Amino acid sequence: xxxxxxxxxxxxxxxxxxxxxxxxxxxxxxxxxxxxxxxxxxxxxxxxxxxxxxxxxxxxxxxxxxxxxxxxxxxxxxxxxxxxxxxxxxxxxxxxxxxxxxxxxxxxxxxxxxxxxxxxxxxxxxxxxx
Amino acid sequence: xxxxxxxxxxxxxxxxxxxxxxxxxxxxxxxxxxxxxxxxxxxxxxxxxxxxxxxxxxxxxxxxxxxxxxxxxxxxxxxxxxxxxxxxxxxxxxxxxxxxxxxxxxxxxxxxxxxxxxxxxxxxxxxxxxxxxxxxxxxxxxxxxxxxxxxxxxxxxxxxxxxxxxxxxxxxxxxxxxxxxxxxxxxxxxxxxxxxxxxxxxxxxxxxxxxxxxxxxxxxxxxxxxxxxxxxxxxxxxxxxxxxxxxxxxxxxxxxxxxxxxxxxxxxxxxxxxxxxxxxxxxxxxxxxxxxxxxxxxxxxxxxxxxxxxxxxxxxxxxxxxxxxxxxxxxxxxxxxxxxxxxxxxxxxxxxxxxxxxxxxxxxxxxxxxxxxxxxxxxxxxxxxxxxxxxxxxxxxxxxxxxxxxxxxxxxxxxxxxxxxxxxxxxxxxxxxxxxxxxxxxxxxxxxxxxxxxxxxxxxxxxxxxxxxxxxxxx
Numbered sequence: 001x002x003x004x005x006x007x008x009x010x011x012x013x014x015x016x017x018x019x020x021x022x023x024x025x026x027x028x029x030x031x032x033x034x035x036x037x038x039x040x041x042x043x044x045x046x047x048x049x050x051x052x053x054x055x056x057x058x059x060x061x062x063x064x065x066x067x068x069x070x071x072x073x074x075x076x077x078x079x080x081x082x083x084x085x086x087x088x089x090x091x092x093x094x095x096x097x098x099x100x101x102x103x104x105x106x107x108x109x110x111x112x113x114x115x116x117x118x119x120x121x122x123x124x125x126x127x128x129x130x
Numbered sequence: 131x132x133x134x135x136x137x138x139x140x141x142x143x144x145x146x147x148x149x150x151x152x153x154x155x156x157x158x159x160x161x162x163x164x165x166x167x168x169x170x171x172x173x174x175x176x177x178x179x180x181x182x183x184x185x186x187x188x189x190x191x192x193x194x195x196x197x198x199x200x201x202x203x204x205x206x207x208x209x210x211x212x213x214x215x216x217x218x219x220x221x222x223x224x225x226x227x228x229x230x231x232x233x234x235x236x237x238x239x240x241x242x243x244x245x246x247x248x249x250x251x252x253x254x255x256x257x258x259x260x261x262x263x264x265x266x267x268x269x270x271x272x273x274x275x276x277x278x279x280x281x282x283x284x285x286x287x288x289x290x291x292x293x294x295x296x297x298x299x300x301x302x303x304x305x306x307x308x309x310x311x312x313x314x315x316x317x318x319x320x321x322x323x324x325x326x327x328x329x330x331x332x333x334x335x336x337x338x339x340x341x342x343x344x345x346x347x348x349x350x351x352x353x354x355x356x357x358x359x360x361x362x363x364x365x366x367x368x369x370x371x372x373x374x375x376x377x378x379x380x381x382x383x384x385x386x387x388x389x390x391x392x393x394x395x396x397x398x399x400x401x402x403x404x405x406x407x408x409x410x411x412x413x414x415x416x417x418x419x420x421x422x423x424x425x426x427x428x429x430x431x432x433x434x435x436x437x438x439x440x441x442x443x444x445x446x447x448x449x450x451x452x453x454x455x456x457x458x459x460x461x462x463x464x465x466x467x468x469x470x471x472x473x474x475x476x477x478x479x480x481x482x483x484x485x486x487x488x489x490x491x492x493x494x495x496x497x498x499x500x501x502x503x504x505x506x507x508x509x510x511x512x513x514x515x516x517x518x519x520x521x522x523x524x525x526x527x528x529x530x531x532x533x534x535x536x537x538x539x540x541x542x543x544x545x546x547x548x549x550x551x552x553x554x555x556x557x558x559x560x561x562x563x564x565x566x567x568x569x570x571x572x573x574x575x576x577x578x579x580x581x582x583x584x585x586x587x588x589x590x591x592x593x594x595x596x597x598x599x600x601x602x603x604x605x
Contacts, residue, residue, distance in 0.1 A: 024282035028264035028307045032252060033285060081308065123172040123286030 023116050026050060027125060029078035031127035036119060039087035044071055046119040047095055047128075049102075051082040064105040069093030086114065090120075095128065110115040132544070153326070155429075161273070162238070162294035168279045169290045175246040179205045180225030186232045187225075189378055189389055191337040191400070194325055195556055199240045202233055204267070204320075206261040206305070208249045209352055211317070213345050213374055214381035214471060215497035220260050220361045221317035222249065222305070222370040224267075228379040229341045230303070230320030235271075235295045237327040242292045243267065250285035258352050258359045265313070268306035268444065271295055271322040282307040298326040300339075300400045300426030300445035314344055314406040315367050317379070319400045321445070323426065331428055332421065332449060334398035336391050342412070342440075342462060342472055343379070343404040344372035349501040357499040370407035373506075375462065375470040382511055384460065384474025391452045391476050398449045399460075400426060401499040405442025411463040413437040414476065417450040436462050436496055447549040452478065469512040506580075506587030511576060521600040526569055530560070531599070534592045539585055546581045 001130050027048045037045050051061065058077050064088050065075035074087035095118060103112045115128040154160075180187070181203040183195045204224040207277045211221045211228055224230030224245075235241060250262035262285040272279065272293040279291045304310070305318035321339060348363035366373065374381050390396050403410040412435060422438050424430035426447045432438075438446045439466075447558065452458065462472040498504055510530070517526040537558075544560065545552050549571040552559040563570060578582070592598050 017453065022277045022281060024264065024266070025306075025308050027284075028282040031264050033262040119284075121172075123174065123284055125284055125287070 024125070025082050025116055026083040027085070029081035030076035030083045032076050032085075035074050035076065035085075035087055036122075039071060040119070040122055042071075042089075043091070044087045045087050046074070046085060046087045047098065048083060048085045048116045048118070048125075049085055049099075049113040050116055051111060052114055053106075054109060056106065056109045056111045060106070060109055060111075064102055067101060067105075070097060083116075099121070100126060112118075140590065144381075156297065157444050157571070161296045163273060163292050165272075165274050165279070165291065165392075167291075168281065169278055170281070170283055171288050171290075172286060173246075173288050174286050175203070175205060175248070175288060178203070178208055179223075179248070180227075180231045182233070184234050186234060186339070186480060187227065189338045189340065189384065191232065191234065191323070191339055194234055194236060195198060198238065199242060200233065200235050201244075203244045203246075204230055205248045206265040206318070207251065207253075209253055210255060210258055210359065211379070213347065213360075213379065214504070214508055216507070217347060217360050217374070218357050219317075219345060219347050219379070219440075220258060220359060222260060222265070222313060222512060223317050224303070224305075224320055228317035228319075229343065230318070232270075232320060232339050233303075233322040234325070235322065236325045236329075237295055237298050239295050239324075240292060241269075241272070241295060241322075242290075243269070244288060244290045245283070246288040247283045247285050255354060257352055259555045260316070260361075264307050265305050265318065266307045267303060269293070269301065269303045271297075271299065271301035271303070276306070277399070280306050295322075298324050298427045298429075298446060300324075300402050302402055302404060302443045302445070304404070311367060311406055312362060312364075314355040314364055314404065315344065319343065320405045321400065323400055326428055330398070330447075332398075332448060333396035336389070336397045336526045337400070337472070338389050338397065338476075339400040339402070340377050340384075340412075340460060340474065341379070341402045341404055342375065342377055342410045342467075344375065344406065344408055345374040346371070347373045351368050357497075358501055367407075371597070372408065372470060375408065375467040375472040377460065377472055377474045381471030382473055383471075387543060388457065388475035388477035388480035390478075390479055390480040391458075392451050393454050394605075395452050396420075397452060397476060400445070400447050401438065402441065402445040403440035403442060407442060408467060409442070409464065410440045410467065410472070411437045412446070412448070413441060414448070414450060415459040415461065416444060416453070417458055419448040421447075421449045423447040430507040452476070455479075469509075471508070471512065473512075473601055483571060498587060500586055502583045502585040502592065503590045506583035506585070507590075510579060510587055517571075519600075521597060524566075527566055527571060530588060531591060534588050542588070543581055543587060546574070546576055546584060547578075573593055 061077045069088045069092035071087035076085045117125040166174040183556035184200040186192045188368040207223050207226045210218050213219045247265050253259045264282040266282040268280045282291045301322045319441035346363045346366040347360035352359040401412050422432040422435045455478040460474040462469040499547045518530050
């Protein structure tokens with residue numbers, strides 16, 4: 001119950017962030033058209049995460065954003081906007097599994113990821129189903 | 131009798147009561163805040179980049195469209211524009227132009243807005259335009275939730291929303307996607323004019339919009355039509371050190387294409403300072419602003435003003451009479467800004483501008499491509515045209531055409547650096563002073579780098595076919 005309330009609170013706060021901090025603005029911070037075009041052409045998806053918890057460096061996020069199913073070189077990071085995006089192969093790893101895997105790597109830094117939007121086709125930033 | 135006295139006393143009391151205040155035009159009961167949620171789709175528009183009868187594309191403004199609903203489309207694009215002769219800049223736009231088209235409405239009108247992010251569309255020169263990115267629209271004329279209406283959309287997406295114009299004014303619109311500073315400095319801005327519900331209290335003969343903005347441009351090794359491509363200079367941007375400060379998107383643009391007016395006419399000018407980081411002290415030489423409506427709202431009226439001070443995203447409507455034949459110079463009276471190109475003319479000799487002419491697509495005159503020569507040209511046109519012409523004959527000083535053939539580079543360098551010393555020691559300088567009515571050339575305190583830029587420009591002029599380059603100032 002407490003977790004559900006926390007998630008709901010976080011989602012509300014994300015919606016209510018001031019100028020430059022709403023969900024789409026966070027996505028804009030790591031949006032890389034070349035990465036997205038390449039990923040979608042290969043049947044991959046691109047997910048945009050909010051970085052939650054303790055502050056983590058770019059290096060830590062870079063190191064975390066690799067592994068099974070993640071497209072090499074696709075990670076984009078905005079420490080200022082607390083956003084991380086990666087392209088991944090949904091045939092090798094589901095979004096839920098990917099989120100959990102990245103969270104495990106970030107747990108020792110007391111940080112975690114909240115999936116904001118996923119792009120499965122061009123010009124479609126879909127909300128993530130939970 | 132007693133009754134009569136009582137009635138008289140009541141009448142006297144009533145007469146002493148203050149009169150009722152005028153009704154508040156902005157009372158909450160008159161403000162329409164209804165706005166359905168914005169709709170974002172993957173439907174890509176492929177027609178014109180700007181559509182709507184409420185749009186004006188250039189300085190000359192169209193009359194108000196009487197329809198109470200204004201449907202407006204402003205798509206975003208990436209393209210190369212010319213912000214000064216020879217300075218081809220990689221811009222981001224609304225409606226495929228900088229500034230974006232002006233929207234004109236009236237208090238109470240409904241604005242139905244639609245925008246497709248077309249920054250990913252193939253451009254004529256794909257290698258020199260910026261990579262596709264997310265964009266958004268922030269209308270200062272609207273009272274809506276930014277998280278809903280002003281959200282960023284990805285290339286290929288379309289956003290639609292609507293709002294009612296509640297306050298009269300001249301309002302900025304701009305892209306609000308982070309980093310906002312970069313999006314505005316790259317060209318993503320324009321104006322919304324909202325007229326009072328009952329119109330303006332005066333009658334004007336001419337209506338123009340003047341939008342002041344800054345560019346922060348640096349040359350790259352990439353070429354566009356043989357000239358260097360200029361891109362956003364992030365360091366200058368963050369330090370608020372523009373390379374160009376312009377009216378309506380172009381350095382000295384309204385000097386080469388003045389706005390028209392006749393003696394005795396009343397000019398209404400809608401002035402918006404976009405910034406993003408500098409103020410404007412807007413002035414029109416030879417006139418006094420009969421009325422200034424701060425932020426474009428006649429409720430905020432000042433009379434008899436010489437200048438109007440506008441911070442970033444501030445605006446005003448200024449109205450003035452054209453007293454007699456002449457060219458009336460619009461300047462930012464912060465002259466450092468004016469010297470970077472924030473100059474224009476309202477002239478009784480000008481022909482009315484062609485309707486809907488996209489200013490940055492006007493044919494350019496011969497212009498240098500070397501960045502030093504370009505900088506020299508801009509500096510020369512800002513500082514020297516009052517006394518010198520290029521190919522137009524002698525004025526207070528000599529015609530610059532042919533100067534590198536008359537004098538060598540060392541002489542010109544010394545002359546530009548220390549004219550007052552040359553006038554004491556150099557025979558040629560002394561002879562020139564005599565020839566030009568003893569009017570000395572002022573020391574402009576030029577740096578060595580600036581002198582080099584002037585010389586590069588002069589050398590370029592003298593390499594062109596005779597008569598191909600002409601420049602004359604009016605002030």
